[in-house]
Each structure stands twice: as C-alpha cells, then as structure tokens.
Amino acid sequence: MNIKNTILSEDKKLLPKIGFGVLIFLILLNTWQIFSVKNQLAETYQATDDAQQATSLIEEFANDLNEVRGVLLLPEKDYSLNEEEVTEQTEEDPxxxxxxxxxxxxxxxxxYSQKKSEMDAYFASETFKALLANNNLANPENTYNIQNANxxxxxxxxxxxxxxxGMEDYFGEVELSENTTSNLTSTIExxxxxLQELTDRITTSESARTSLKNILYSAGTTYDAMRAKGISADNEIExxxxxxxxxxxxxxxxxxxIGLAKDLPDxxxxxxxxxxxxxxxxxxxxELSAKIADLDGSTALQNDISDKKEKIESMLQDAGFLKILEESSLxxxxxxxxxxGIYYDITDDTGTLVKTIYIDKHSGKxxxxxxxxxSSTELSAAVTDNTDAQKKNLNLPASLPDEYHSAADAEGAMNMLILxxxxxxxxxxxxxxxxPDQQKVTMISIPRDLFYEDxxxxxxxxxxxxxxxxxxxxxxxxREVDHYILVDMYVFADIIDLMGGIDITLEEDLIDPSYATYDNGVxxxxxYPAGDYHxxxxxxxRVARSRHYSSDYDRAARxxxxxxxxxxxxxxxxxADAGTLFGIMKTVLEDTETDIGMDLALTYYVKYKNYSIERGNVMSTVNVLASEHEYVDYNTSAAEEVCDETTGVCETKNFVYILTPYGGNWDYIKWYFDETLN
Structure with missing residues (x-):
C-alpha cells in the first residue's frame, strides 16, 4: 500500500477533492491501525519470539502514515520499535x-562465634558483676537476662x-545504634x-497489673458478675x-x-x-462490671438453638411459607x-398429627x-432432591453406539455460551x-452441579x-463454542434497569423462604404469586437466582x-431509544467478559433480532442426568447418618448433590444436544 502515490496520482487534483477532513480521518484511522497492530504483534512476539517479523510489519505501516503526514507538510514521526529488551538469565546454576x-x-x-565469645566475656567480667552488685541485680546462670531483687x-x-x-527491657525492644559488642555493653551500662527511673516505671506498671488481676480473679463486683453469667477470665498472657x-x-x-500496656498503666x-x-x-x-454486664455468656450450642428457633418462628409468619402450608393442607x-427440645407439631386439615419437627437441646440439630x-431423623437427611415432573422430556434410547459421534451443526450456525x-x-x-436455516435461537441450560472431571x-x-x-x-x-459472554449478576441487574425493566409472566407461584429481600425498609x-410482572x-x-423451594430446572427455565x-x-x-441501546451494549461489553466486540455485537443484533427463541430445554434428572450425592468435609444443608459395615460405628456426614449423566455415559448428553438442536 502506497498512500502518498495514490493521493498524488494523475493530475494532482485528488487532494482538494478529498478534503482536509478526509485526510485527518485517514491519519486517525492509520494511527488506530498501527496501535492495533502493535498490540497484536506484541502478543505474536511473546508467543513466537519472532521480534524481527513484528518490527518489520510495524515499520511498513509507520512508513505509510509518514507518507500521509508528508502530504500535509507535517514532520515525520518515529514509530520504530528498535529498542531491544535484554533478557537476563534467571535460572540459577546449582x-x-x-x-x-x-x-x-x-x-x-x-x-556469631566471635560475638558470643565477646558477650560471654563481658557477662563474666568483674566490671559487669560489680555493676549488678551495686544495683542489687542478678544474672541467672546460663542466661543473658538481668533480674531485680524480686x-x-x-x-x-x-x-x-x-x-x-538484640536487647529488650521490661517495656519492650531497646534500639541499638550499632551491631557491635562495644555498643551493646555501653547501652547496658x-x-x-x-535504673531508678526504670524501676519506678516498672513499679507503676506492676501495680496496675496486680490491681487488674485482683478484679478479674478475686471476689468482687466484676468477678461475681462473671460467675453469674457462667463466664470467666482465662489465664494471663504476657x-x-x-x-x-x-x-x-x-x-x-x-x-x-482486656489489654494492659506496660508503658500505659493508667x-x-x-x-x-x-x-x-x-x-x-x-x-x-x-467500669469493668458494667462491661461484663453487656456480655452474652451463652454457649455456641445455646446460641445455635436460639438462632434456629428464631428462624423457624420467622418462617411461621412468612407469607410465602404460609402459602406452602396452605397448598399442602397442613x-x-x-x-x-x-x-x-423445642417442638413444632405438623397437622393436616383434619387436625391429625402428621410429623413433629423439633430442635434437640442437647445437640442443636x-x-x-x-x-x-x-424414628427421629435429622431434617437435612429427610429432605429429598426436589424435581418437577412437568419438564421437557425425551425418551432415552436403551443404548448408544460404542463410538458416538455428534451430529454436525446446521450450515452457518453459531454456538454461544451465555454465562x-x-x-x-x-x-x-x-x-x-x-x-439461520430455521431463523431460531435454541437455548439449552446446563446445570451448574454437573460433575465432570472430579x-x-x-x-x-x-x-x-x-x-x-x-x-x-x-x-x-x-459441540464447538464460537463465542461466549460472562455477565456478573449485578451488572445483569444494571442492564435491566437501563432498559427500564422487563415484563414476564410466572405460570406458578415463586416461593423461596430462604431468600431474604429488603424493600422500602422492610x-x-x-x-411472587403466579401472574404478570414488570x-x-x-x-x-431475584427471580433468576431463586431455587430453594423449586428446583434447578425451574431456575434454569426462568x-x-x-x-x-x-x-x-x-x-x-x-x-429514539438508540442511545439507550448503545448504552446497554457499552455496559455489556465494558463490564462483562466476552470475545465479542462492539461491531460484531451490533451485527448480531441486526442479523438475529427477529429470530424466534426456543426455551425450556434443560438438562435434568428427567432426561439425561442422574442425581447423586458426594460426601464433603465441610458443613452443608444436607447430611445423613453413615455406618461402617465392619465396626458398626455411625457418624453424620455432610454431602452435596451432584449431577452425572444417565448410566455414567457422557454420550447421552451429546445425544440430548443432537435431539434438541437437530
């Protein structure tokens, strides 16, 4: 490409026709191209270590830009990348x-040996011994400590x-101006x-310490208040x-x-x-007894029981939970x-006792x-994995070929992950x-609990x-994935607000007593009862994330x-909403992770905006998946009692639900995609 020759060709009249504004545009465009190429070639350089090829290509674009600058009587600029980076050898020779x-x-x-000999000599010297004797101090045998008469x-x-x-006195570290034996001994002396000033400060500090210990460990207002609450002061830590x-x-x-600083005993x-x-x-x-009065001496077990009781009592007042009871005639x-224990009796519409839920005061369960x-059972073990029978189902084949090959996508089709x-x-x-053949977008939800590669x-x-x-x-x-877009849940909410909200219809009540909401200070x-919503x-x-009373399938469908x-x-x-649409795309592309640029996003919007959407396809336990549970070593909402077959010893184990393919055969998932898309 020779931009200068192109501009000055034939009768030299092309420049006035193009106009100054167009040339400025060419310069900006060319500058952007060079910047873009520099970035791309920098990545190529790192990947291939081919610095010479990168430099050559960049200089070719730089020469073109300088030709345009010459036409405009502007000075040339140096775009070279000739500075060589010296790579030092970082690998050590053993x-x-x-x-x-x-x-x-x-x-x-x-x-170390020299200084220890010098220090030993000083501590054994007559000068040091006399210094100790004159001040009624002692040096315990085989130590480098100095103690008072107490x-x-x-x-x-x-x-x-x-x-x-290193040197420390009663109050902490003493700074040495030099790391020499002579400086050490002069600092000691x-x-x-x-010594009298140091002794007075120590006496004041020790007096405060003794007073505090008497308050905490001897009979009195504070000690009695602690005993009444079943609490105590642990051993002193110095x-x-x-x-x-x-x-x-x-x-x-x-x-x-409670903390007492040695140098701040007041x-x-x-x-x-x-x-x-x-x-x-x-x-x-x-003052201490007033602070003790504010403490809650309850044990962790007592607090756990109180917390669980509060949650159950709160649920009994919750509109969503009351709706569940009403629908269940309970x-x-x-x-x-x-x-x-604390007991809650569950009765049916005839008043007959069905079950009793209770909080065990001995274990907190x-x-x-x-x-x-x-036949008491822990609540977490009594809860079963909830599935909804009204889902899109497929009749699974009894078997699949030993070497299953996925069907090809339709010509011109594009696959995208929306995350x-x-x-x-x-x-x-x-x-x-x-x-493109069917002018349709088919969505298939893949459950997050799918267990793959452990x-x-x-x-x-x-x-x-x-x-x-x-x-x-x-x-x-x-299936090959062509593009992806990963949206943070809170950016997703911002996008909805930019659009002015959306309209949906809930075919069934959406109830989630475990999902706390805060609206208008309440x-x-x-x-959400079934109905239309803006x-x-x-x-x-909230609607997108809730799943606790419904299932993962319902969540994916929503x-x-x-x-x-x-x-x-x-x-x-x-x-008139073009600015809003642009703002939405800008938010999506700036605040999300994606491999789709603004130009491609606009192209897809224009190209696919009228395509129909087929939804409701969710991989689940009623088509190609099976639900299992995996034992874990951390607390979860699900647990069960597991007994050793040999010893008969039983223990409660926490577990999480996982999803695996039907019969452990991953080809069933490929078959599901073929059936759904083709």
Missing amino acids: LISNLATYIADLAKSKE GLTIMSISLSSDGVY STLAN TDTGFSYDIINQDQSLLAS AIMWYNASTGEKAHIAISQE SIATAREDDN VMVSEPDGT GKNGSNVDTIIFANVN RKINSVYALFGMDEFISQIEEITG WSTLY LNGTQTL QQMILEAIKEKALSMEI
Missing part, C-alpha cells in the same frame, strides 16, 4: 548458588544465628545508670509490651479481651468480640418446650419424628444455538480460566424466560 550460600553462611557463623526480668540480651544483637486477659464462656468461646483496652466495640476504661470494679402449631415420637457469574463461580450456563462444572472457570471452561463444555456437549422473603434489575435478579423478555424489550425500543 554449583554457583550453593558455593555462594555456603560462604555467606560461613561468614555469619564466624561472626526476680523480675528487667533486661534481656539476645544474639541471632547471623550475628545480630547507660540503661543501668538510670507479651513484650503488655498483658492480656480473655473473657470466655463455658465452651471456651471468646467473648471479650487505663486498659476493652474489646467486645461480639459487637466489635473497643474502648479505653479505668482499672476499676465499676398447619404448624405454636412451639412447646421442655428440657430436651433440627429433627423430624413420627407422631408417636419414634452468569456470582462471586468466582459460574452460576448460570446457557448454551445458545443460532440456526469437580462441579461451575468451578472450572474460577480454577482454570475461560479457555479450559469452554474446552470442557465442548467435550461434554460434542425485610421479607421471596414470594420487574426492575434487582427483582429480575433464566431462559428472562433472556427472552430482554430480547422482546430490546425489539420494542424505538429509534
């Missing part, structure tokens, strides 16, 4: 490294293995020369700079901490572990309580018992197939990145419904 390290260690060892260490000397002196005392309950849980630091409160208070019975009676009080992220894991996985599929992105995540999706589905739980971003996010509603809202926008 021989050189070991030799250097050995010599350095030898020098340190020599310095046996309290007022000074301590140390020597590290690399020959560095100057400190002892002011540090270089002060003393601390933990206030604990009967199960050793921390309730509060007040103590109070810390309430529950509220996070920090305060300086006087060392007095009155009711739950007011709690009754004894020394062993929520249990379910039969009407006669027998939703909450935190680090991918929560929503929708495989969208765009078929882990849930939704964790792959966080652990290994997008490339590996896409690679595993391609292996599972037998806390509640998620409950939702803002936050409300749409997410597909929401995507269709977004499409319908975009299509309903007029020309």
